[in-house]
Amino acid sequence: MIHTHQIVIVGAGTAGITVAAQLRKKDSKLDIVIIDPATTHYYQPAWTLVGAGTFDYEKTARPMASLIPKGVKWLKEFVTSFQPEANTIQLRNEATIKYEFLVVCPGIQLDLDGIEGLKETMGKNNVCSNYVNSNYTWEVLQKFKGGNALFTQPATPIKCGGAPQKIMYLADDYFQKQNIKDKTNVVFATPGSVIFGVADFAKTLMEVVDRKNINLKFFHKLVKIDGPNKMAYYEITIPDDSEKSVEYNHIDAVNVQELGPKSIAIPFDMLHLAPPQSAPDFIKNSPLSHQEGAKKGWLNVDHATLQHKQYSNIYGLGDCAALPTAKTGAAVRKQAPVVVQQILNSLQNTTTELTYKGYSSCPLVTGYGKMVLAEFGYNNVRMSDPIISKFIDTSKESYSMWVLKKYGLPFLYWQLMLKGKI
Numbered sequence: 001m002i003h004t005h006q007i008v009i010v011g012a013g014t015a016g017i018t019v020a021a022q023l024r025k026k027d028s029k030l031d032i033v034i035i036d037p038a039t040t041h042y043y044q045p046a047w048t049l050v051g052a053g054t055f056d057y058e059k060t061a062r063p064m065a066s067l068i069p070k071g072v073k074w075l076k077e078f079v080t081s082f083q084p085e086a087n088t089i090q091l092r093n094e095a096t097i098k099y100e101f102l103v104v105c106p107g108i109q110l111d112l113d114g115i116e117g118l119k120e121t122m123g124k125n126n127v128c129s130n131y132v133n134s135n136y137t138w139e140v141l142q143k144f145k146g147g148n149a150l151f152t153q154p155a156t157p158i159k160c161g162g163a164p165q166k167i168m169y170l171a172d173d174y175f176q177k178q179n180i181k182d183k184t185n186v187v188f189a190t191p192g193s194v195i196f197g198v199a200d201f202a203k204t205l206m207e208v209v210d211r212k213n214i215n216l217k218f219f220h221k222l223v224k225i226d227g228p229n230k231m232a233y234y235e236i237t238i239p240d241d242s243e244k245s246v247e248y249n250h251i252d253a254v255n256v257q258e259l260g261p262k263s264i265a266i267p268f269d270m271l272h273l274a275p276p277q278s279a280p281d282f283i284k285n286s287p288l289s290h291q292e293g294a295k296k297g298w299l300n301v302d303h304a305t306l307q308h309k310q311y312s313n314i315y316g317l318g319d320c321a322a323l324p325t326a327k328t329g330a331a332v333r334k335q336a337p338v339v340v341q342q343i344l345n346s347l348q349n350t351t352t353e354l355t356y357k358g359y360s361s362c363p364l365v366t367g368y369g370k371m372v373l374a375e376f377g378y379n380n381v382r383m384s385d386p387i388i389s390k391f392i393d394t395s396k397e398s399y400s401m402w403v404l405k406k407y408g409l410p411f412l413y414w415q416l417m418l419k420g421k422i
């Protein structure tokens, strides 16, 4: 049996709910169905604070049913495949849904298989991740009594690129408060070549790194974790002709083991990492994704209009989209109105122009009570909120930005964004 709807939304996460709410606010007669198997919706940005013991995990979760906008139909099902030529999608229960417009936003997939040994040790042996279980991160921090505290991230794109270092700054602050900092080596190993892509924010973060005496290791690609023996194995990817540094703030006591010219092992007493990530398999394996090149697997949409490059009645946004900017909820806040306007233009024969400029933001928590608000657009151009930046230089650490992160942004998310009010 085929069910037909005017607008079908795949995924009821940050993007799906926001788009549905905004569409209904603009026109309450629209026939919208949103498809998502999850019974709980999470405010993921607060998981950083949960991992540092300063936010309740329970407060990051709400029943999905309570968030579906009034008048929108929710199908609690998995989407398994797309047939864009026929304007249909297939569900796991074998139902077929036909659409006039399709909005694709099922988020990103965590690939625990992407690093040897990761799956076996995640959540054990002091190997933790705010992306997987932020309560366990907090448990690990509280049990930590000194030694190597290793923080790392994969070579794949990830959601909220700043999250792997935010928890490190908070952990460092926690170690200070526990008086164990003098017997702790905080190490950040990243496949990248800089601490942050936008110069103004990188400058502040390097000051934080200096103040906390954090050992930075660049061009370090995590390839294997041996949980029981507490060893992380890296390949060093710096090109032979590069003039950049592999290391900043060397600490002898970290006791790195050289295994070969481009291969090392770092012993750890605790390890926090972001797991490798990719577009969900059913996107990767569909005709909607890039089939070749560096963006292979990610949803193939126009960077400005978010319209699919091949199928004009399909739009994509959020973490699954191949957009050259950081994957965040903040980015979704600026993407959703663009998708909504494009659909309304088609339905109402209007030509209101609204495009996405790549806005994303990363609330870089640098300690308990301190935050830098990094806001930027395509090409890493700084793009500050005009109201906030009138009163405050958001590239500097401040208490007011911390208050925004801990109290303001969750309120904004639940009460305004998911209700289609911003």
Ligand SMILES: Cc1cc2nc3c(=O)[nH]c(=O)nc-3n(C[C@H](O)[C@H](O)[C@H](O)COP(=O)(O)OP(=O)(O)OC[C@H]3O[C@@H](n4cnc5c(N)ncnc54)[C@H](O)[C@@H]3O)c2cc1C
Pocket (backbone or CB within 6 Å): 010, 011, 012, 013, 014, 015, 016, 035, 036, 037, 038, 043, 044, 045, 046, 047, 048, 077, 078, 079, 080, 105, 106, 107, 108, 130, 131, 159, 160, 163, 280, 282, 317, 318, 319, 320, 327, 328, 329, 330, 331, 332, 361, 362, 363
């Ligand atoms: C630790 C951490 C810290 C973060 N910090 C910040 C931050 O400080 N600021 C910020 O702005 N962002 C932050 N983010 C990122 C932010 O949460 C995401 O970028 C945002 O939620 C993306 O929205 P989305 O709708 O694309 O995906 P999601 O919100 O993840 O939603 C995807 C939805 O799709 C559904 N889905 C998946 N597969 C299917 C399927 N086959 N069929 C139907 N439905 C499906 C899922 O069940 C889910 O409900 C953080 C994330 C993490 C993990």
